[in-house]
Amino acid sequence: MNDLVDTEGAADAVRREFERVHGRAPEGVWAAPGRVNLIGEHTDYNDGFCLPMALPRTTVLAAGRRDDGLLRLHSTRGGEGRITELRVAELAPGGVTGWARYPAGVVWALRERGLPVGGADVHLDSTVPVGAGLSSSAALECAVAVAYDELYGLRLDRPETARVAQYAENAFAGVPCGVMDQMASMCCTEGNALHLDSRTLEVRQVPFDLTGHGLRLLVLDTGVSHDLADGAYAALRAGCERAAGLLGVAALRDLGGADLPAALAGLPPELAPLVRHVVTENERVGQAVDRLAAGAPEALGALLTAGHASLRDDYRVSCAETDLAVAAAVGAGALGARMTGGGFGGSVIALVREDAAEGVARAVAGAFASAGFKPPSVLEAVPSAGARRTA
Incomplete structure (x- = not known):
């Protein structure tokens, strides 16, 4: 029942698969966790309070920039081994289906903010169960968001990055969620639950x-x-x-x-x-x-x-x-x-x-x-x- 996950081993596996699929080394490997919410359910979209904590289960992705405006997505868990290839300038709500709408939505949301982002090769894997209420979609969004933040030198702070990921899920993926899932994935720290004020995005780490x-x-x-x-x-x-x-x-x-x-x-x-x-x-x-x-x-x-x-x-x-x-x-x-x-x-x-x-x-x-x-x-x-x- 011990659920400690070898993140370093997962990062090595994702890096190797990126090299196999995309034919080059990635510029980095990033991870974002799923979460459980201890208490405070359906309060975040009411500007309320909640108390989530991050799980050791994560989405791990390797990525590298492209200069041709293409977003090329590959996942161990979906797509039957195929690369989903999208043109960043043409991303629009309703235009991408399946799991790819979550990473594509983050790239679209960054562009909607006027941020200078372009294409990328991405390979990802995840140990967050899908459909289990553990925020697998937020883990995916936040992993893409932190990768793009570093790849393109955006310098977003953690709450702002969470807002971008939430906007992607709301406006691109069509899920009217509050911000708790993305804030938990971005802002939780080891050994603590996260006391979140969903109105102000003020957080407190609670041992x-x-x-x-x-x-x-x-x-x-x-x-x-x-x-x-x-x-x-x-x-x-x-x-x-x-x-x-x-x-x-x-x-x-x-x-x-x-x-x-x-x-x-x-x-x-x-x-x-x-x-x-x-x-x-x-x-x-x-x-x-x-x-x-x-x-x-x-x-x-x-x-x-x-x-x-x-x-x-x-x-x-x-x-x-x-x-x-x-x-x-x-x-x-x-x-x-x-x-x-x-x-x-x-x-x-x-x-x-x-x-x-x-x-x-x-x-x-x-x-x-x-x-x-x-x-x-x-x-x-x-x-x-x-x-x-x-x-």
């Missing part, structure tokens, strides 16, 4: 010492793939924006717990649960940061489980598999558990004491077998570093 407290954070991938571009996610965001307009606030972040009774009483019944989730979830983020600052990470457990109930009952983005994983994990002794990511499938995180980890994993697998679900996969989440050059 999250699992090992020192005899804890482990398991990621239970249900195997139910989700696609946030299918409209359900956009409908939730639109509902929150409509509610904020009706309540006369710029975003739901501007409401506190004391505002809830009056706010809920004045909203249409389909919007009230969305508002209740966002307001209470922002409060849970603050409580989580306080508990970590007090040196009590085990006290996060109850917040995780409460957050899942809110996502299930108010936001309605859970599913049978994620609900079962949470129930089975808590029933087997997990301190707390919840779905992580946008929902509609994906993964569950479970905070467990070290001596209970194997039992919790077995209990979830047994519950899935009894329900006729395909077996879940189990990863271990270790607070890891954000995007960086690796070679």
Whole structure:
């Protein structure tokens, strides 16, 4: 279950494959991680707060500039070994499909900002599971963004780079996500969770010492793939924006717990649960940061489980598999558990004491077998570093 990844070995493999595919040495190798969000789900596009951490699972890419305006993309994980060749000057939303729309979107977004970027040869590989709610798309976008930043001497700071990657996903790939995934991939540091204010992009590194407290954070991938571009996610965001307009606030972040009774009483019944989730979830983020600052990470457990109930009952983005994983994990002794990511499938995180980890994993697998679900996969989440050059 140990999920420590040999990033140096992955960088060497990607470099060698770049040389094989593109016939020359790359100018560098870069990596960007996926993430799990401890608490603060569907708050970022409401200008709210969240508490993600980077995973040791990364997208690793090798790249080198081209002077002919071509973007040539190759991936170990997709495209059946083919190179996707695109002309940078002709990139436009809707013009690229499949996985290539994420790296192409970043190059397009940089050009939309008027930045002097051109073509490149790129080869990439990834250990971030796709469709598991662990931000595989943000890892890909951020790896491309940091590579292009260095290749073309752009000198963007980390939050600005995250905004570019988010814009690429919103406007080019068609997913109306908030900025949390990209900020986590860009700004997380080893050993810490990232307390993010999605309005100001102010960040605080919060120590999250699992090992020192005899804890482990398991990621239970249900195997139910989700696609946030299918409209359900956009409908939730639109509902929150409509509610904020009706309540006369710029975003739901501007409401506190004391505002809830009056706010809920004045909203249409389909919007009230969305508002209740966002307001209470922002409060849970603050409580989580306080508990970590007090040196009590085990006290996060109850917040995780409460957050899942809110996502299930108010936001309605859970599913049978994620609900079962949470129930089975808590029933087997997990301190707390919840779905992580946008929902509609994906993964569950479970905070467990070290001596209970194997039992919790077995209990979830047994519950899935009894329900006729395909077996879940189990990863271990270790607070890891954000995007960086690796070679």
